[in-house]
Amino acid sequence: MVSAQPLEFERSIAELERQIERLRQLAAGRGLDLSAEIRDLEKKLEGLREETYRELTPIERVQVARHPQRPYTLDYIARAFQDFIELHGDRGFRDDPAVVGGWARLDGRTVMVLGQQKGRNIKENLLRNFGMAHPEGYRKALRLMRLAEKFRRPVITLIDTPGAYPGIGAEERGIAEAIARNLLVMAILETPIVSVIIGEGGSGGALGIALADRVLMFENAMYSVISPEGCASILFRETTPEATARAAASLKLTAPDLHELGVVDEILAEPPGGAHRDWDAATQTLREAAAHHLDELSHMPIDELLETRYAKYRRMGSWTEVEA
Amino acid sequence: MAWFRKERKKLVPQRRELNPELWLKCDGCAEILYRAKVRENHNVCPKCGFHFRIGVDGYTALLLDHGFEVVTDACLGSVDPLGFVDSKPYPERLEAAARRSGHPEAVVTGEGHIDGIRVAFGVMDFEFIGGSMGSVVGEKIARLAERARERRLPLVIVSASGGARMMEGVLSLMQMAKTAAAIARLHQARLPYVSILTNPTTGGVTASFAMLGDVVIAEPGVLIGFAGPRVIEQTIKQELPEGFQRAEFLLEHGMVDLIVARPQMKTTLARLLHHMADGCDPSG
Ligand SMILES: [Zn+2]
Numbered sequence: 254m255v256s257a258q259p260l261e262f263e264r265s266i267a268e269l270e271r272q273i274e275r276l277r278q279l280a281a282g283r284g285l286d287l288s289a290e291i292r293d294l295e296k297k298l299e300g301l302r303e304e305t306y307r308e309l310t311p312i313e314r315v316q317v318a319r320h321p322q323r324p325y326t327l328d329y330i331a332r333a334f335q336d337f338i339e340l341h342g343d344r345g346f347r348d349d350p351a352v353v354g355g356w357a358r359l360d361g362r363t364v365m366v367l368g369q370q371k372g373r374n375i376k377e378n379l380l381r382n383f384g385m386a387h388p389e390g391y392r393k394a395l396r397l398m399r400l401a402e403k404f405r406r407p408v409i410t411l412i413d414t415p416g417a418y419p420g421i422g423a424e425e426r427g428i429a430e431a432i433a434r435n436l437l438v439m440a441i442l443e444t445p446i447v448s449v450i451i452g453e454g455g456s457g458g459a460l461g462i463a464l465a466d467r468v469l470m471f472e473n474a475m476y477s478v479i480s481p482e483g484c485a486s487i488l489f490r491e492t493t494p495e496a497t498a499r500a501a502a503s504l505k506l507t508a509p510d511l512h513e514l515g516v517v518d519e520i521l522a523e524p525p526g527g528a529h530r531d532w533d534a535a536t537q538t539l540r541e542a543a544a545h546h547l548d549e550l551s552h553m554p555i556d557e558l559l560e561t562r563y564a565k566y567r568r569m570g571s572w573t574e575v576e577a
Numbered sequence: 578m579a580w581f582r583k584e585r586k587k588l589v590p591q592r593r594e595l596n597p598e599l600w601l602k603c604d605g606c607a608e609i610l611y612r613a614k615v616r617e618n619h620n621v622c623p624k625c626g627f628h629f630r631i632g633v634d635g636y637t638a639l640l641l642d643h644g645f646e647v648v649t650d651a652c653l654g655s656v657d658p659l660g661f662v663d664s665k666p667y668p669e670r671l672e673a674a675a676r677r678s679g680h681p682e683a684v685v686t687g688e689g690h691i692d693g694i695r696v697a698f699g700v701m702d703f704e705f706i707g708g709s710m711g712s713v714v715g716e717k718i719a720r721l722a723e724r725a726r727e728r729r730l731p732l733v734i735v736s737a738s739g740g741a742r743m744m745e746g747v748l749s750l751m752q753m754a755k756t757a758a759a760i761a762r763l764h765q766a767r768l769p770y771v772s773i774l775t776n777p778t779t780g781g782v783t784a785s786f787a788m789l790g791d792v793v794i795a796e797p798g799v800l801i802g803f804a805g806p807r808v809i810e811q812t813i814k815q816e817l818p819e820g821f822q823r824a825e826f827l828l829e830h831g832m833v834d835l836i837v838a839r840p841q842m843k844t845t846l847a848r849l850l851h852h853m854a855d856g857c858d859p860s861g
Contacts, residue, residue, distance in 0.1 A: 419804030419812045424822055427832045429783035429803035436757035437789055441765065456741075457753060457784045457803070464754045478741050478750040478781075483808075488663040488743060504746045505659045514658065516747050566758050567719060569751040570712030571658035574650075 326368035349390035365401035368411030417458030445550035641689035692847035707739035715752025740780015769853035
């Protein structure tokens with residue numbers, strides 16, 4: 254597969270891909286046997302891809318996390334789950350297409366799966382608002398999570414959003430209240446919750462459906478209090494690519510950073526070249542990890558589950574305490 | 578509405594000789610006011626009702642019968658978990674903020690009485706890095722909520738915040754989850770929580786404990802929101818309507834219970850607490 258939209262740091266990968274493609278066409282067109290040459294180049298390509306992706310800088314990871322060919326929530330739902338029935342609406346104002354969710358089966362067990370949904374083209378993004386939810390999206394998510402709690406079905410949330418939508422309607426209808434309410438309810442929801450950061454974990458808009466017993470994060474996903482662009486412009490007062498790259502590094506927004514900070518429980522390895530190179534492999538990783546964590550959580554009595562969840566968030570942060 | 582704004586602006590006479598220790602200019606109506614008169618009026622402009630910032634000491638004096646009787650967790654201090662440097666290193670920023678505000682962090686917590694009712698009380702300090710919530714603010718709020726729960730006290734928090742403290746990265750984001758979880762347990766224990774929003778209350782503080790009060794009160798004219806107005810303007814590329822994200826706008830849209838001016842704040846709070854809290858505290 255040749256990347257349709259290679260990222261800056263993928264240029265040499267894309268160039269090699271084009272070379273291989275040219276050789277293939279040449280071989281086919283003129284009936285030449287170039288299989289040895291092609292094999293060599295393919296080996297080289299594989300090595301280059303592994304090498305490139307082993308040492309991605311934070312800003313490169315941000316680019317991969319936002320890659321338009323990366324699998325989105327509905328792509329994972331279609332591949333990792335069965336018998337998905339999408340449920341719509343917050344019962345208060347409207348259905349927000351930036352958040353999708355419904356009943357589904359994961360390896361035979363019924364779960365409530367929901368997440369932010371981005372679009373791949375202008376038409377889709379008009380509908381999905383680039384995965385930026387309005388209050389209705391969070392309130393729909395809350396309704397579905399309460400539904401899951403009623404039948405003691407576990408909740409799986411997939412996180413992929415630049416953030417909650419900063420607009421007039423969103424503020425009018427209380428985006429802050431909607432996110433706050435979700436956090437309040439998720440903290441004491443009487444059923445297991447597993448969240449997976451699949452792409453972009455943009456601030457409070459991501460956290461609004463990501464308070465969970467287990468938080469998993471794909472290797473090249475990002476999760477941050479503010480976008481690197483926002484941080485660069487507000488704190489560094491610069492909007493150059495260099496400032497943005499510096500902000501991405503300063504914010505410690507990569508999966509390994511967040512694992513070390515205790516915010517993420519497990520890092521999910523991506524196929525070589527990133528999740529966008531191999532949707533099936535990424536899907537299988539997600540399915541296996543989610544099933545594994547649900548198995549563990551389903552054996553815990555509810556009281557213990559809630560105590561553990563509370564203690565997990567109570568520990569988060571970093572401070573000193575000097576007795577006076 | 579630009580013409581309207583222009584027309585309202587009054588010409589201020591040049592009075593360079595005015596002593597700033599005695600006089601101040603109102604941010605609301607640009608009137609030159611006698612400081613003592615403003616102070617007497619709970620730091621509210623007698624001409625236009627503009628609420629001047631009064632900070633931690635101001636709210637403590639305004640709301641508590643005898644001030645803080647106990648100050649809790651004053652020994653909690655911020656660290657620099659990310660090694661964050663913008664125009665200056667985060668530890669230097671913390672030191673400067675402590676000097677400037679006179680407080681060790683952006684919230685002061687403890688206990689006091691309001692009209693004879695013992696309460697767990699917290700007040701945020703906007704002068705400390707814009708009242709931003711990092712690990713210490715989150716931890717102190719969570720501990721305050723837990724203290725209220727253990728001692729069966731009503732909780733009152735006065736918020737003023739620009740949002741999450743970016744210099745602590747995602748750890749500051751997690752304080753939203755932490756504080757919301759602690760408030761959830763307070764609700765389960767059927768203890769009242771009154772949240773008072775002062776200028777400004779935005780970002781991660783609004784999207785966590787500040788909007789989770791049983792009763793949410795705003796001071797008049799206060800800016801309350803999730804996204805800042807400039808971010809919204811840049812996103813939607815149009816001018817925001819007059820009064821957008823102000824307390825009156827939120828009341829109209831059903832997001833706060835009451836707008837209460839400072840001179841009535843304590844009596845209103847006391848009435849609410851008597852309705853909800855009488856009988857909460859076994860020791861009285
Ligand atoms: Zn005035």
